[in-house]
Amino acid sequence: xxxxxxxxxxxxxxxxxxxxxxxxxxxxxxxxxxxxxxxxxxxxxxxxxxxxxxxxxxxxxxxxxxxxxxxxxxxxxxxxxxxxxxxxxxxxxxxxxxxxxxxxxxxxxxxxxxxxxxxxxxxxxxxxxxxxxxxxxxxxxxxxxxxxxxxxxxxxxxxxxxxxxxxxxxxxxxxxxxxxxxxxxxxxxxxxxxxxxxxxxxxx
Amino acid sequence: xxxxxxxxxxxxxxxxxxxxxxxxxxxxxxxxxxxxxxxxxxxxxxxxxxxxxxxxxxxxxxxxxxxxxxxxxxxxxxxxxxxxxxxxxxxxxxxxxxxxxxxxxxxxxxxxxxxxxxxxxxxxxxxxxxxxxxxxxxxxxxxxxxxxxxxxxxxxxxxxxxxxxxxxxxxxxxxxxxxxxxxxxxxxxxxxxxxxxxxxxxxx
DNA sequence: GCGTTTCCTTGACAACCGTCAAGACTTTTC
DNA sequence: GAAAAGTCTTGACGGTTGTCAAGGAAACGC
Numbered sequence: 258x259x260x261x262x263x264x265x266x267x268x269x270x271x272x273x274x275x276x277x278x279x280x281x282x283x284x285x286x287x288x289x290x291x292x293x294x295x296x297x298x299x300x301x302x303x304x305x306x307x308x309x310x311x312x313x314x315x316x317x318x319x320x321x322x323x324x325x326x327x328x329x330x331x332x333x334x335x336x337x338x339x340x341x342x343x344x345x346x347x348x349x350x351x352x353x354x355x356x357x358x359x360x361x362x363x364x365x366x367x368x369x370x371x372x373x374x375x376x377x378x379x380x381x382x383x384x385x386x387x388x389x390x391x392x393x394x395x396x397x398x399x400x401x402x403x404x405x406x407x408x409x410x411x412x413x414x415x416x417x418x419x420x421x422x423x424x425x426x427x428x429x430x431x432x433x434x435x436x437x438x439x440x441x442x443x444x445x446x447x448x449x450x451x452x453x454x455x456x457x458x459x460x461x
Numbered sequence: 462x463x464x465x466x467x468x469x470x471x472x473x474x475x476x477x478x479x480x481x482x483x484x485x486x487x488x489x490x491x492x493x494x495x496x497x498x499x500x501x502x503x504x505x506x507x508x509x510x511x512x513x514x515x516x517x518x519x520x521x522x523x524x525x526x527x528x529x530x531x532x533x534x535x536x537x538x539x540x541x542x543x544x545x546x547x548x549x550x551x552x553x554x555x556x557x558x559x560x561x562x563x564x565x566x567x568x569x570x571x572x573x574x575x576x577x578x579x580x581x582x583x584x585x586x587x588x589x590x591x592x593x594x595x596x597x598x599x600x601x602x603x604x605x606x607x608x609x610x611x612x613x614x615x616x617x618x619x620x621x622x623x624x625x626x627x628x629x630x631x632x633x634x635x636x637x638x639x640x641x642x643x644x645x646x647x648x649x650x651x652x653x654x655x656x657x658x659x660x661x662x663x664x665x
Numbered sequence: 666g667c668g669t670t671t672c673c674t675t676g677a678c679a680a681c682c683g684t685c686a687a688g689a690c691t692t693t694t695c
Numbered sequence: 696g697a698a699a700a701g702t703c704t705t706g707a708c709g710g711t712t713g714t715c716a717a718g719g720a721a722a723c724g725c
Contacts, residue, residue: 274672290584292496295712306674308715317713369583376580379573379641380494389642415661420632420654427631428624437583438593450624457661478702499682510704512685521683 275313278305279324286324287366291373294321322387325374328367329391333398335360340401346410353402354451357429358444361436368433396422403458412459421458428454479517482509483528490528491570494577498525526591529578532571533595537602539564544605550614557606558655561633562648565640572637600626607662616663625662632658 281303286294296317300307314320339356343349361368375392378384400418407414414421428450435443485507490498500521504511518524543560547553565572579596582588604622611618618625632654639647 270671288584290581292581293584296714297712307713308675309673311714312673369580372583373580375638376573376577377494377496379576379638380492380497385642388638392638416654416657419635419650420657423631423635423654424628424658425631427627427629427634430631430634431623431627434579434583434592434596438589446623450620450627453620453624454628461665474701500684501682511683512705513703515684516703 271313275323276327278303278310278313279320279327281305282320282324283328283367283370286321287370290370291321291377296320318383321374322384325371326387326391329371329394332367333394336398336402340405343405343409346406349402349406349409350452350455353406353455354448357451358432358448361429361433361444361447365433365437368429369437372430372433395426399425403455406455407459410459412461415458415460424454424458425451475517479527480531482507482514482517483524483531485509486524486528487532487571487574490525491574494574495525495581496577500524522587525578526588529575530591530595533575533598536571537598540602540606544609547609547613550610553606553610553613554656554659557610557659558652561655562636562652565633565637565648565651569637569641572633573641576634576637599630603629607659610659611663614663616665619662619664628658628662629655 282294282299285299285302289298296310297307299320300310310317310320314323336353336356339349339352343352371391374384375388378388396418399422403414403418403421428447432443432447432450435446486498486503489503489506493502500514501511503524504514514521514524518527540557540560543553543556547556575595578588579592582592600622603626607618607622607625632651636647636651636654639650
């Protein structure tokens with residue numbers, strides 16, 4: 258046993274278990290949503306029993322907030338590669354649009370869970386802190402794309418990061434709903450919409 | 462009893478009661494959201510008892526869909542006056558932005574209920590038909606504003622009604638969340654954002 | 666190898682949910 | 696005014712929920 262693995266004993270094990278439990282829970286949450294996911298259902302879709310939740314989390318709310326925080330923590334780096342690899346403005350837009358479409362398809366359950374939680378935060382103020390923090394990291398994520406796009410295009414951005422995020426989020430949410438409803442062509446529409454929108458985010 | 466009031470006997474009374482019950486239910490739904498609104502809580506905040514719901518509605522889902530449909534039916538005409546009274550492009554934008562801000566403040570509970578229901582429809586397909594229909598009427602509502610704006614400005618719209626709705630809805634939703642979280646200046650921001658956005662919806 | 670701590674399961678609890686049947690009250694009809 | 700139809704209340708049902716205590720199982724320290 259090396260010192261590196263020996264270090265992983267006291268509270269690290271605890272955190273590791275929380276992460277594993279959250280990973281399991283995300284499967285159920287993405288399928289049923291916030292309100293209809295009971296702790297028993299979450300536990301049934303995992304390797305644990307329903308009682309273990311209260312050993313690692315204070316209550317249901319803490320578990321769910323932890324879950325979404327954990328997912329979004331990796332989510333916010335989705336476009337890092339797109340930004341890093343971009344050499345031209347048009348290339349960045351194309352890669353960004355493709356990645357958006359890809360995540361609508363591949364991670365639809367996680368995205369609808371996020372929108373579910375954000376809607377719930379409009380009613381439950383105990384959710385608002387976490388939602389506002391996550392929303393800010395998403396705004397920053399989008400802004401890294403837009404500001405890089407502005408640099409490559411040699412034109413400054415025409416609006417705030419807040420607006421840029423709001424606009425793109427609106428289109429994304431619309432596409433997600435359309436995709437989940439089985440609407441044809443919604444993915445190609447999203448791609449085209451992003452291609453149309455990005456240029457107008459910069460000053461002429 | 463005139464023939465006009467005598468006409469209001471068979472099924473009209475039934476519909477009238479449904480509307481009254483839905484009006485009461487909307488108060489609770491706007492306060493607690495879809496998931497946490499029980500039929501008993503809805504009934505407690507009304508003049509009826511909890512059993513009466515199943516006399517006028519088949520189940521909880523039908524009640525809630527009926528409620529949101531009823532609210533949105535009047536909601537989609539909110540900007541009709543703005544469109545009818547507009548004489549200049551800039552005037553239309555100003556009146557539209559003011560009206561948006563006004564409804565964020567005055568009808569926040571109803572709007573968050575709508576976003577709640579739309580999020581739930583991503584999980585429950587029994588909600589999707591109603592949500593998609595309502596969403597379409599909202600898109601049409603926005604398009605009446607944008608197309609009138611284009612006419613007054615003498616420039617054609619640069620994008621589809623779908624995109625216009627998606628963009629504005631994104632900003633609106635963001636402002637609503639900010640307003641409910643007590644963020645300062647969010648209303649003025651929304652007004653300014655709409656002023657910035659509208660011109661770019663038209664071809665240069 | 667034993668005692669202690671940590672981890673997890675099981676079972677029970679009180680509360681709440683949607684639904685519906687039984688019946689009381691009201692209104693209409695003849 | 697009695698009968699019928701419509702309207703609404705009450706109370707109960709089976710089921711599910713979050714929570715937690717009791718205790719078994721496993722890991723750990725010495």
